[in-house]
Amino acid sequence: MGEFDRIVREAVALHEAGHYEQALQLYDAAVSCWPNLALLWNNRGTTLLELACYAEAAESYRRALQLAPELHDARVALASCLHSLGYLSEAQAACDIVLQAVPGHAEAHWNQALLLLLQGNYAMGWQEYEWRWKKRRFTSPLRPFMQPQWQGEPLTGKTILIHAEQGFGDTLQFCRYLPSLAASASQVVFECHPQLTALMETLCPGLTIVAKGQPLPPFDCHLPLMSLPRLFGTTLETIPAAVPYLQPPPERLPFWRSVVPERNGNVRVGLCWARKRFPDPDRCCPAALLDGLSVCAGVEYYSLQLDTFGLGRPSLQLVDLTSQLLDFADTAALVSQLDLVISVDTAVAHLAGALGLPCWLLLSTDVDWRWLLRREDSPWYPTMRLFRQQQPGNWAEVLERVALALQDR
Numbered sequence: 573m574g575e576f577d578r579i580v581r582e583a584v585a586l587h588e589a590g591h592y593e594q595a596l597q598l599y600d601a602a603v604s605c606w607p608n609l610a611l612l613w614n615n616r617g618t619t620l621l622e623l624a625c626y627a628e629a630a631e632s633y634r635r636a637l638q639l640a641p642e643l644h645d646a647r648v649a650l651a652s653c654l655h656s657l658g659y660l661s662e663a664q665a666a667c668d669i670v671l672q673a674v675p676g677h678a679e680a681h682w683n684q685a686l687l688l689l690l691q692g693n694y695a696m697g698w699q700e701y702e703w704r705w706k707k708r709r710f711t712s713p714l715r716p717f718m719q720p721q722w723q724g725e726p727l728t729g730k731t732i733l734i735h736a737e738q739g740f741g742d743t744l745q746f747c748r749y750l751p752s753l754a755a756s757a758s759q760v761v762f763e764c765h766p767q768l769t770a771l772m773e774t775l776c777p778g779l780t781i782v783a784k785g786q787p788l789p790p791f792d793c794h795l796p797l798m799s800l801p802r803l804f805g806t807t808l809e810t811i812p813a814a815v816p817y818l819q820p821p822p823e824r825l826p827f828w829r830s831v832v833p834e835r836n837g838n839v840r841v842g843l844c845w846a847r848k849r850f851p852d853p854d855r856c857c858p859a860a861l862l863d864g865l866s867v868c869a870g871v872e873y874y875s876l877q878l879d880t881f882g883l884g885r886p887s888l889q890l891v892d893l894t895s896q897l898l899d900f901a902d903t904a905a906l907v908s909q910l911d912l913v914i915s916v917d918t919a920v921a922h923l924a925g926a927l928g929l930p931c932w933l934l935l936s937t938d939v940d941w942r943w944l945l946r947r948e949d950s951p952w953y954p955t956m957r958l959f960r961q962q963q964p965g966n967w968a969e970v971l972e973r974v975a976l977a978l979q980d981r
């Protein structure tokens with residue numbers, strides 16, 4: 573088995589280094605030599621999952637489970653594949669099998685949370701979402717404060733710390749709960765990403781905003797930001813959706829009004845087409861497809877893309893002022909000068925929604941839970957319109973509909 577061990581070690585190293593295609597080649601060779609080893613089929617499925625080859629990954633996980641039905645992690649990963657392919661009931665069934673065998677399997681609970689939230693079952697979904705802290709390699713670390721976590725008890729005379737978690741978009745979406753919290757607590761301290769602090773100062777009077785990494789003032793209890801919907805008992809019908817709840821800081825506006833070209837009767841449209849490819853590699857739109865928007869007369873396009881993540885830029889004529897952006901307060905001031913934002917699922921879309929500005933969101937078939945299913949609107953952002961892929965990977969058809977809608981506008 574020396575050759576087997578060498579191949580597996582090399583494939584694992586290539587996978588961990590992000591060289592998924594090379595790792596897959598080794599796994600393909602290995603399963604042809606050792607087709608009855610569940611480990612190989614499982615690892616091959618994991619690499620295919622990173623490549624967003626969901627159908628092939630699902631088949632690889634099925635082969636692993638045929639050989640080792642008790643391989644619970646493989647069944648959870650199979651559920652992730654089925655979720656991405658749109659087979660939600662089958663994904664749910666896979667999670668149920670794991671949880672019947674191992675009730676405390678955090679990854680199965682996490683997948684179940686995403687499935688429930690995607691389908692609008694917020695009552696159960698928020699409860700399951702709390703399992704994120706027990707999930708392996710979760711994107712945000714659990715904060716080991718000595719103060720207790722808030723459980724919804726009265727906050728009269730108390731100071732509560734709310735600490736942001738996960739990405740910029742999550743913070744922009746869920747900070748909407750803080751004004752309600754501030755109305756009942758003596759003091760609310762909000763710790764968030766440094767790039768967001770100036771913008772968060774506009775959220776409501778009385779908040780104490782602290783950048784991550786800076787010393788915190790004294791507080792009595794704390795809560796991760798994305799646990800607030802659970803404690804507020806949020807349902808689809810009770811989402812606090814009044815917009816805008818954020819504003820461009822007034823002191824930033826004069827500069828951006830001075831650098832944005834004067835209006836000439838054209839519609840100003842901001843474009844954002846790329847985002848970090850991990851952990852969702854198929855949620856970026858090929859830049860070249862945006863060139864089709866050039867058929868829309870009377871439109872000026874502005875880049876809102878700070879980093880193309882190696883995916884290039886469109887040939888479409890763009891006004892690019894992004895080198896002047898220092899933080900999200902500047903981005904908010906720039907976006908406020910536009911008539912419309914067209915964006916993939918990234919923080920720019922959340923920002924436009926929080927500012928109450930028109931935003932057209934471009935969604936892949938592997939849609940994030942917050943955008944729900946088969947809707948062209950969002951209960952979280954009243955000014956947002958959703959353009960969903962009809963077939964996996966087919967961004968061209970999405971951009972054709974966007975171009976038609978833009979011409980109508």
